[in-house]
Amino acid sequence: ALCGGAFTLAQAGLLDGRRAITHWNLIDLFRAHHPHVTVVPDALFIEDHNIWTAAGTAAGIDLCLHLIRLAHGAEAAATIARSMVTAPFRTGTQAQFIEHPTPRTDRDADTLAAVREHALRHLHQPLTVADLAARAGMSPRTFARRFTAATGTTPLRWLLDQRIAAAQRLLERTDLPMPEVARRAGFGSEVTMRQHFASRLATSPRAYRAAFSTGAPVSEPAGNRPIAR
Template sequence: MHITFGINDNMTAFHANSHRTGRCAKSVLFVVYPNIVLLDLSGPLQVFTHARETPQSEPHYRTSVASLAGGAVSTNTIIRIDSDPLENWLNQNTVVSIDTLVIVGGDGAIDAALDPEMVSQVAQVARKATRVCSVCSGAILLAATGLLDGRRAVTHWEDCDLLAARYPAVNVETDPIYVKDGNIWTSAGITAGVDMALAIVQEDLGAQAAIDMARSLVTPMIRSGGQSQFSADLIRQSSDTDGLFTELHRWLTNNLDQQITVEVMAGRCAMSPRTFSRRYVATMGVPPAKAVEAMRVEAARDLLATTDHSMKSTALRCGFRDQERMRRAFHRTLNVSPSLYKSQFRL
């Protein structure tokens, strides 16, 4: 069963809304193609459709969806998406500006990136946009236009190697959930598109508007781009399927500022230090001390990206004791200094 789900607003409605509200809503144009990932579209679309400066304000954005030919476009679910032709936004008589262009991801991105007409029209529309974004494998289509050449970019971890191999001029990063390089934003897979959209709302309307939108979506937090695609908690859970160290990891997360030794961890698990170390390595694949260091780096990167804490304060809060120990741990784990990390991923 296929369902056509029409969600785009045409230009007539766009102008009517602007006239009615007495202001010009910022336009967000989503580009789709056959076999997109539905959540890559619907997640950011939900954010931009309902974001507003205050709860009493009119919606700040006006959303539209376009494809090469227009009409119903298939997704990776039973739902089909209604769309306008991309050429509508290339008409010389069109006065509607494009504030944000979003290239949606999906398995169809590979074929779309090989379609000269599609690539040409996306490139032309992108040149009219103030801000250009991609979600997930939408970065492959965006890279085909040449707009990512010489820029940092990210995509779903499963597609990072493909993006790097096909477009070597792109500086592909494999870990962040989204990357901003100038006026171009790229994001990792699926839910990372929501994180990117919330970050854009914060840039446009301020932190409170983004927080209000996140609350509306029942999102537990606004994540900075520097957070990893690979959930550290999920990785630990997948290694420790029997839950042998679940309580220990929960305690460590809440006590990283304390002095943590193998003896302390062994005592929490009611084991001797020798038995604890052996069983921890066998289960988690890393020595306990390395695991604690990784957790401290995770905590520090979140603080650097989302707070105004100083380097010294961040180091102490995360248990590094001083900035130099934190710097060395960052280089071992992330191959970057804390200060450079903060400059690249500050929310």
């Protein structure tokens, strides 16, 4: 169910005792009419026992791209996202309500965008929040607060999401060995990459490659070339 569509599922009793989300402006109304549903306000989309709900219109697109990614791989989802001129990768754990920039934070937004671009080009390096904050000219605490306000997610979670996406791309497109995929995606070791795949994607890197490899992998040149966002 997308946006207000969660009301239909709830009215049918399909969400009783389950977690769900709807548009932030409808949450109070939803809770009043459906007290047996656990509303998760800080999410773009969530799943509970194979029933998916999404927040607003854009979050509905995010959910649909996520389902395509699960069924057909990250490259297929990215191809569709490009044709729709929309962001190819936003996780369901991002907050659906993001603060609107003020004149002062407009400058912050430019700075944070430059920092994110730098991080994407250097995912293979051991980046930390302190490193990114220093590049932005902010204290780690201020940087984390403004990053979350601008993106709806924390710097650490954002970095992990981008590293998972980079690893997915390498697994789909190349025949690089697992340790090299882990290194280029910034995980440091195959074990760490495998742990994050298990917790975030409920699969292993090897199983992901077996399911979504293009069938004609080509080894990439040295260096890391992350997916453009």
